[in-house]
Amino acid sequence: MTARDSTTSPTATDRPRLASQLVRRKSISSMVEDTQAASTGRLRRTFGVFQLTMISVGATLGTGILVILGEAVPIAGPGIWIAFILAGITALLSAVSYAEMAGMVPVSGSSYSYSYATLGEGVAWVCGWCLVLEYAVSVAAVAVGAADYVNETLRIFGLSLPPSLTAGPGVADSPGGAVNLSALIVVLLATVLLMRGAKESAIVNTIIVFVKLGILVFFAIVAFTAFQAGNFAPMLPMGAAGVTAAASSVFFSYIGFDAASTAGEEAKNPKRDMPRAIILSMVIVTTMYVLVAVAAIGAREWEWFRLKTTVAPLVQIVHQLTQSNLAVFIFAVAAVLAIFSVVITVLYGQSRILLSMSRDGMVPRVFGIVSPRTGTPLVGTLVTGVLVAITAALIPLGELANATSIGTLFAFCLVNIAVIYLRVKRPDLPRSFKVPFGPIIPVLGSLACAFLMINLGGTTWLVFGLWMLVGFVVYLTYSRRHSRVGALSDSDYRASINA
Numbered sequence: 001m002t003a004r005d006s007t008t009s010p011t012a013t014d015r016p017r018l019a020s021q022l023v024r025r026k027s028i029s030s031m032v033e034d035t036q037a038a039s040t041g042r043l044r045r046t047f048g049v050f051q052l053t054m055i056s057v058g059a060t061l062g063t064g065i066l067v068i069l070g071e072a073v074p075i076a077g078p079g080i081w082i083a084f085i086l087a088g089i090t091a092l093l094s095a096v097s098y099a100e101m102a103g104m105v106p107v108s109g110s111s112y113s114y115s116y117a118t119l120g121e122g123v124a125w126v127c128g129w130c131l132v133l134e135y136a137v138s139v140a141a142v143a144v145g146a147a148d149y150v151n152e153t154l155r156i157f158g159l160s161l162p163p164s165l166t167a168g169p170g171v172a173d174s175p176g177g178a179v180n181l182s183a184l185i186v187v188l189l190a191t192v193l194l195m196r197g198a199k200e201s202a203i204v205n206t207i208i209v210f211v212k213l214g215i216l217v218f219f220a221i222v223a224f225t226a227f228q229a230g231n232f233a234p235m236l237p238m239g240a241a242g243v244t245a246a247a248s249s250v251f252f253s254y255i256g257f258d259a260a261s262t263a264g265e266e267a268k269n270p271k272r273d274m275p276r277a278i279i280l281s282m283v284i285v286t287t288m289y290v291l292v293a294v295a296a297i298g299a300r301e302w303e304w305f306r307l308k309t310t311v312a313p314l315v316q317i318v319h320q321l322t323q324s325n326l327a328v329f330i331f332a333v334a335a336v337l338a339i340f341s342v343v344i345t346v347l348y349g350q351s352r353i354l355l356s357m358s359r360d361g362m363v364p365r366v367f368g369i370v371s372p373r374t375g376t377p378l379v380g381t382l383v384t385g386v387l388v389a390i391t392a393a394l395i396p397l398g399e400l401a402n403a404t405s406i407g408t409l410f411a412f413c414l415v416n417i418a419v420i421y422l423r424v425k426r427p428d429l430p431r432s433f434k435v436p437f438g439p440i441i442p443v444l445g446s447l448a449c450a451f452l453m454i455n456l457g458g459t460t461w462l463v464f465g466l467w468m469l470v471g472f473v474v475y476l477t478y479s480r481r482h483s484r485v486g487a488l489s490d491s492d493y494r495a496s497i498n499a
Contacts, residue, residue, distance in 0.1 A: 022122030026360065026485045028429075031107045031117065044375040045266055046199045049273040049280075051206065052260045056281030058205040059345035060256025061212060065292050066145060066335050068250060070313040073297070073305035076246035077237040080302070081293040083246035088286035090247070090452055091254035093445030094412035095282045096435045097419045099275035102261045103432035104422070106270030109356030110261045110349070111415045116360070118418040118425075121486070125479060127414045128357050129471035133407035133464075135350035136384065138255055139190075140392035142342045143183035148312040149339070150182040153332040156325050168394040183392035186336075190343040191385025194351065197374045198266055201348060205341050212338035215331055216292050219314055222321050223295035231301045241455075248405060248455040253289065255408045256342065257281050259349035275433035347388065351381045361482035362475075406456050406464045409449040416442040416449070 047055070069080070076083045101114040109116070112131055116124035147166045154160050167177030194201050236243060260277045264270045292314070299317050315335060319328045351367075355377050358368030367380035419435060419442045435441045480486065 021480050021483070021486055023120035024483075024485055025118070025120050026113075026116045026124075028105055028117050031105060031109070031113055044198065045268050047202065047263055047267045047273075048269075049276050051202050052263055052267060052273055052277035053280050053284075054206040054209050055202065055263055055345050055348070056257045056260035056277055057284055058209045058256070058341045059259035059349065060254060060281065060285045060342070061209070061216075061288055061338075065216065065253075065289060066149070066312075066314065066338055068145070068253070069293070069296065070305055072246045072250050073302050073313075075238065075249065076243045077235070077302045078232040078297050079236045079243045080246060080297065081290050082235075083243045083250055084253075084289045084293050085286070086243065086247040087251045087254055087452070088282070088289065090251065090445070090448040091257065091412075092282050092286070093441055093448055094416060095257050095278050096433075097412075097416045097442050097445055098258055098261050099278045099433045100419055100431060100435050101415060101422075102264060102274035102278065103271045104429055106264040106267065106274065107356060109264075110258050110353060111411045111418075112353055113356055114418045115414050116485075118421045119414065121480075121483060122475075123414060125362060125475050126468070126471065127411050128353065128362060129468070129474075130407040130411040131353045132350070133467055134255060134411060135346055135353060136388050136391070137407070139187060139343050139346045139350065139388045140183070140395065142339055142346070143186045143388075143392040144180055144395075146186045146336055146339045147180050147182040149315065149332045149335040152312045152315045153329060153336065156329045156332075179393045181393070182336075184389050186340055186343055187347070187385060187389035187392050190340060190347050191381060191389070193344060194348055194381050194385070195374065195376060195378055198263075198348070198376055201344055205344050208337045208341035211334050212341060213288070215334040215338070216288050219318060219331070220291050220295040222318055222327075223292075223299040226321050227295070227298035228301075229298070231297050231299075237302070244452070244455045248452045251405045251409065251452055254282075254285065256346060257285070258411075259345050262349040262352035265352075271432040347381070347385060350384050350388075351377050354380050354384065359484070361484045362479045406453055406460050407467070409453045410464075413446045413449045416445040 072083065073080045098111070101111075105113050105117055107113050109128075110131065112124055112128035115127040147161065151160050151166065161181065164178040165181040167180050169177055193204060238245075257278050260274055260281065264274060267273050296314065296317060299321065300313075305313055312332070312335070315328055315332050318331050319325075322328075354363055354367040355370070356368075357363045358365055358380070367377060367383070369377060369379060371378045420439050422429060423439060
């Protein structure tokens with residue numbers, strides 16, 4: 001058997017080699033050295049704690065409230081705010097683990113790099129493959145919701161998009177749908193902006209973050225003028241199971257905080273600033289989600305959401321309470337901008353994950369080439385943006401959101417485990433931030449993620465299983481043969497076979 005054959009068709013002789021490949025690790029020092037390599041270009045360090053916080057908030061805030069609130073309320077009832085708290089606590093437990101790892105491993109790979117340094121190449125590949133699912137699909141899921149708000153804006157002028165351009169094929173609520181044109185345009189515009197430069201994208205994102213904070217506070221003020229405490233009775237019409245199921249679905253609303261950890265190579269002081277940005281953004285986002293959810297239920301009984309699912313519920317509430325076309329126009333436009341902000345920052349994170357994986361040989365080298373002019377991975381951003389745009393244009397929101405949640409929860413589990421591993425194996429490593437209460441928080445974070453995963457439906461698990469199967473095939477046929485970490489060990493292995 002040749003060396004090439006052994007990589008594509010594992011045999012009894014090859015199994016020990018495969019086992020050793022799955023557990024080989026990449027040192028933290030070599031990860032940092034890779035960021036300084038000039039062969040593929042360097043990213044530019046331009047972000048402080050404020051910009052990092054805005055990236056995290058921009059990638060998170062608005063998604064669950066603006067896009068899927070209409071789908072989540074019928075599942076949880078008036079207790080939807082509890083679902084957001086449950087999902088937020090789960091995310092926060094993992095966020096503090098991310099903060100500790102981000103301070104120790106200041107590179108662009110997020111949980112993929114953290115896993116590579118601790119749990120080995122096999123787990124790192126699984127984590128990276130989950131992140132590809134998480135980031136790409138979450139961008140598409142958010143962009144899908146843009147059509148409703150674009151239509152609400154157009155209705156002010158007596159216009160609307162034809163049904164064929166508001167949803168992809170096979171969407172039950174939109175018969176005759178062919179392509180979600182709004183989602184397609186939003187993703188492509190974000191892709192072009194990201195290709196121009198990270199600093200420019202961050203400036204636009206920061207402006208939009210303040211806009212969407214403003215509109216959500218405006219909504220809460222308007223909704224509280226019609227607040228009815230009786231709308232919260234019964235609090236849990238679907239029981240506790242409904243709340244946990246809704247929490248599993250809305251969990252993807254919180255994934256944005258790890259976008260800040262993908263900016264490790266573009267932060268001026270990553271070891272100090274990234275932990276601060278991650279924790280601060282989680283506090284801001286969870287507070288806003290709960291505030292708006294309570295205000296929405298207080299203004300309208302939960303059964304109303306069951307009748308008005310997914311059709312821009314917040315803007316409808318604003319219109320009914322204010323009877324002002326101008327208010328609706330401003331809110332709808334701001335909502336589209338908010339969705340655009342999430343798309344920019346999450347797509348940014350996706351391109352940086354692929355950049356790190358490319359450096360390690362896990363994916364083709366083209367994803368790791370950084371333009372010396374713009375300081376961004378141009379080709380990787382373009383390829384990712386085009387594929388995500390096509391997905392957003394053709395696939396309905398619900399399927400995308402659930403697929404995102406399960407990939408995210410799995411990746412978060414791995415980060416919590418990585419923190420525990422390094423506490424035991426490398427207690428000497430300098431840490432700019434430490435998760436409090438020792439291993440208790442990471443353990444609780446892992447268990448909480450596993451609990452929410454269990455509450456996702458069978459179809460979601462089937463999609464996840466198929467995605468993992470494809471990932472395993474890709475690893476066997478491409479990634480392990482091109483792994484830079486394994487290059488030397490593979491050479492030693494072939495020499496031993498020939499001897």
